[in-house]
Amino acid sequence: MLEVASLQSPNQGVFGLGDHHHHVDVGFPDGVDDDFLLDYIDFSTCDVPFFHVDDDGDILPDLEVDPTELLAEFADEPATTPTTVLNPTADGFGAHHGVDEAKTELPAATDMELPEGKGESETKGLLEERDVKRSRTSNNVAADEVRSAVTTDDSSAAAGSDAKPCASAEGHSKRTSKPASVASAKSSHGRRKVKVDWTPELHRRFVQAVEQLGLDKAVPSRILELMGNEYRLTRHNIASHLQKYRSHRKHLMAREAEAASWTQKRQMYAAAGGPRKDAAAGGAPWVVPTIGFPPPGAMPPAHAAAAMVHHPGHPPPFCRPLHVWGHPTGVDAPPTPPAMLPVWPRHLAPPPAWAHQPPVDPAYWHQQYNAARKWGPQAVTQGTPCAPPPMPPAAMLQRFAAPPMPGMMPHPMYRPILPPPPPAPQSNKVAGLQLQLDAHPSKESIDAAIGDVLVKPWLPLPLGLKPPSLDSVMSELHKQGIPKIPPAAAAAKTSSAAAS
DNA sequence: ATACGAATAT
DNA sequence: TATATTCGTA
Numbered sequence: 001m002l003e004v005a006s007l008q009s010p011n012q013g014v015f016g017l018g019d020h021h022h023h024v025d026v027g028f029p030d031g032v033d034d035d036f037l038l039d040y041i042d043f044s045t046c047d048v049p050f051f052h053v054d055d056d057g058d059i060l061p062d063l064e065v066d067p068t069e070l071l072a073e074f075a076d077e078p079a080t081t082p083t084t085v086l087n088p089t090a091d092g093f094g095a096h097h098g099v100d101e102a103k104t105e106l107p108a109a110t111d112m113e114l115p116e117g118k119g120e121s122e123t124k125g126l127l128e129e130r131d132v133k134r135s136r137t138s139n140n141v142a143a144d145e146v147r148s149a150v151t152t153d154d155s156s157a158a159a160g161s162d163a164k165p166c167a168s169a170e171g172h173s174k175r176t177s178k179p180a181s182v183a184s185a186k187s188s189h190g191r192r193k194v195k196v197d198w199t200p201e202l203h204r205r206f207v208q209a210v211e212q213l214g215l216d217k218a219v220p221s222r223i224l225e226l227m228g229n230e231y232r233l234t235r236h237n238i239a240s241h242l243q244k245y246r247s248h249r250k251h252l253m254a255r256e257a258e259a260a261s262w263t264q265k266r267q268m269y270a271a272a273g274g275p276r277k278d279a280a281a282g283g284a285p286w287v288v289p290t291i292g293f294p295p296p297g298a299m300p301p302a303h304a305a306a307a308m309v310h311h312p313g314h315p316p317p318f319c320r321p322l323h324v325w326g327h328p329t330g331v332d333a334p335p336t337p338p339a340m341l342p343v344w345p346r347h348l349a350p351p352p353a354w355a356h357q358p359p360v361d362p363a364y365w366h367q368q369y370n371a372a373r374k375w376g377p378q379a380v381t382q383g384t385p386c387a388p389p390p391m392p393p394a395a396m397l398q399r400f401a402a403p404p405m406p407g408m409m410p411h412p413m414y415r416p417i418l419p420p421p422p423p424a425p426q427s428n429k430v431a432g433l434q435l436q437l438d439a440h441p442s443k444e445s446i447d448a449a450i451g452d453v454l455v456k457p458w459l460p461l462p463l464g465l466k467p468p469s470l471d472s473v474m475s476e477l478h479k480q481g482i483p484k485i486p487p488a489a490a491a492a493k494t495s496s497a498a499a500s
Numbered sequence: 501a502t503a504c505g506a507a508t509a510t
Numbered sequence: 511t512a513t514a515t516t517c518g519t520a
Contacts, residue, residue: 195513219504235503240513243505 196237205231206241218242 198206209226210218220239227233 193514198512221503236514239503239505240515243507244512246505 196231196233196241198241202231203241206238206245210242210245 196202205227206223209223212226213219213222220235220242223238223242224233224235227238
């Protein structure tokens with residue numbers, strides 16, 4: 001079992017995403033990235049750096065395949081490689097930025113279905129190889145299965161199309177050639193399984209297919225059909241990804257439900273008679289639109305700035321309500337209206353115990369960030385132009401800039417807002433920042449949703465941390481001297497609730 | 501025999 | 511963690 005650890009692309013990191021090197025000149029990224037590369041590639045097992053060069057002389061980066069396979073490919077497939085849609089070199093990538101690279105069009109299903117006119121059934125059969133394999137035996141599947149995996153699966157399926165597995169095309173120039181362990185070269189010419197690299201682009205294609213089918217009808221085989229075989233994905237690859245996709249989706253919805261419930265509570269409170277002064281001042285209730293604002297240092301300045309970008313005609317993303325567009329098709333549009341998110345009232349000076357969070361490992365945010373980029377709405381929103389958002393007004397940056405806190409990362413969700421020194425000045429601004437509820441997202445708002453991708457990672461409540469009960473909140477308000485506490489709440493669990 | 505998908509393994 | 515593989519099931 002020759003397993004080669006899959007390489008994690010440095011580009012997958014927070015900082016790399018917005019800065020792809022689209023050229024593939026030598027197979028290695030230039031500049032600083034070389035350092036990264038060195039870190040990520042284990043040259044000890046690599047005899048020769050191998051690049052996959054196609055007819056056009058393009059080097060296809062980051063193929064997660066081993067040399068053996070490549071060789072095999074060359075062998076049986078001289079090189080009739082039609083340019084893949086996803087070949088990064090094919091579409092002036094220089095123009096793309098960050099998240100959204102090219103919104104590649106999903107070629108009509110019919111188009112990509114079978115390059116060589118193969119029937120669907122045939123393709124299906126081929127792609128089902130693994131299932132067959134599985135049932136066939138069990139022992140020593142290691143070498144055997146792996147071999148057959150590539151042999152059957154690939155050679156047949158791949159042979160079907162001359163498209164190369166450009167699965168990782170896009171933006172991942174750095175992940176370039178993967179140094180495969182040449183160990184495979186030995187006796188058993190063991191072919192190791194290839195780990196599919198679900199690049200953002202590939203994922204997008206996947207999502208497109210899913211959308212096209214509809215969530216309920218999106219099953220691996222169908223998705224595979226729609227995606228075509230140019231990526232040489234197997235049904236299992238899809239199934240696995242689909243599983244995760246669903247899972248993420250589920251969590252996303254759960255999160256939204258949570259936010260919605262919060263909104264309800266807030267509204268209850270407001271209905272019960274929230275702080276009059278705010279309402280009287282013409283402002284909204286006590287919800288402050290600071291939710292989701294990235295904690296200082298959680299993201300690179302460029303992205304942080306991006307998160308703050310203001311889209312004309314729309315509220316700044318960071319005060320946008322948590323809202324997932326769901327399927328563009330509308331099939332599963334969130335039933336609950338977008339709502340403002342709960343945040344700690346700005347006039348509540350020291351936040352209660354539950355608002356204080358221990359320092360969070362930056363890696364956590366990076367993960368959140370990456371996950372959001374991959375599974376977030378942008379993935380669902382097709383054809384979204386994704387130019388890097390402009391810099392926010394300096395004033396805005398200043399306003400939200402937080403003093404560096406070495407080692408400390410205030411919790412994003414409940415980062416308390418210190419009471420503004422002068423009480424008056426901010427009222428207008430806040431009003432301006434007030435949430436706009438987009439019941440029917442316009443194109444712009446969808447575009448703006450990209451900003452949400454950057455924002456959302458900071459939205460969720462920390463795991464294991466339940467939002468405070470309405471009672472405890474009101475109790476806290478009471479402590480702070482906020483008038484008008486519903487009797488019921490006051491009577492109820494006071495400090496105890498707040499503490500928990 | 502196939503395909504699905506949850507659970508598990510790597 | 512992401513992806514692969516296994517396993518029970520329809």
